[in-house]
Amino acid sequence: MTELSKEQRTELEAAAFRRLVEHLRTRSDVQNIDLMNLAGFCRNCLSNWYREAAESSSIPMTKEESREIIYGVPYEEWRERHQKDASAEQKAAFERNRPTE
Template identity: 60%
Template sequence: MDKKTQIELEAAAFRTLREHLMEKRTDVQNIDMMNLAGFCRNCLSRWYQEAANKQGIEMTKDEAREIFYGMTMDEWRSNYQTEVTNEKKAEFDVAFAKNVSGGT
């Protein structure tokens, strides 16, 4: 497979993942994703922002999140975010430290 085709397929897979999380599985909470998989929608939007910035495209965290979520974070929280238990918060702290803060 040539490099151009590989990039196109990877981009298509990413768009499908984004659509799946944004439109089809709004019931899946970010905290559950982070606790189980070590990443969430915010991570995906941050990676998008970082890729844009590397290409010389200025993009803020909020702009990247709006692109990824299809709405502002306040709208997303209002529409889809549920209450979190203390147990899930504790699991999140471990997952965040391990996967986002660079811990092991």
């Protein structure tokens, strides 16, 4: 296994994160509920993790700001353009797979 410095690891993780975010932005056909049902996280989860990381570094950030960073546009704009009503099947799958905290 290649030995990475802490800086290299951080740079690679950041590059992978940026690619994931860009991928999610281009795949607006994939709904958040589908992501939740398949992977247990969605764009909103990612934006929450981003905000939590900012706050742990003493960088104030609102929920709306972190969502815009992940979605690439204000969240309400993304919802209007791309979000569809969840089907009964999607909702049932979500309830079966809902994370317990």
